[in-house]
Amino acid sequence: MASHDDDVTVATQSVTDKMQRVLNAAARVVSGTRKIDHGLTQLLHADLHWLDVPERIKYKLCMIMRRCQDGTAPHGILWEMSELVTQERIVVGSSNFVEELTTRPAMYDH
Numbered sequence: 001m002a003s004h005d006d007d008v009t010v011a012t013q014s015v016t017d018k019m020q021r022v023l024n025a026a027a028r029v030v031s032g033t034r035k036i037d038h039g040l041t042q043l044l045h046a047d048l049h050w051l052d053v054p055e056r057i058k059y060k061l062c063m064i065m066r067r068c069q070d071g072t073a074p075h076g077i078l079w080e081m082s083e084l085v086t087q088e089r090i091v092v093g094s095s096n097f098v099e100e101l102t103t104r105p106a107m108y109d110h
Helices: 004-031 040-047 053-069 075-087 097-102
Strands: none
Touching (some): 004 040, 004 053
16 A cells, blocks of 8 residues: 555656646747757756756755745745744655755755
8 A cells, every 4th residue: 555655746747747848948039949859858957057857846945945934935934944943844855855965966056
């Protein structure tokens, strides 16, 4: 029997896959390429400087966490984060989680 976490992961993967297909279609419209043309990854990353959906989500989370750290996040987000911390509801899967969210991978440097 699958656990709830597995269900959430599958649902999340399904949603990000759909979002990625929309992003790919938008890249083809912007570039004038067809679905059968090769080099979409090159076009997305090198030419348009767009991130794939999972990387964009991670980048946005990193930016939110960074803004929370330096106090520049919107007040609603800061309030929600302070509520989570005071209620100790944050569950971190690995010790690298905070480091991953607060360091910017080299692929984002342009």
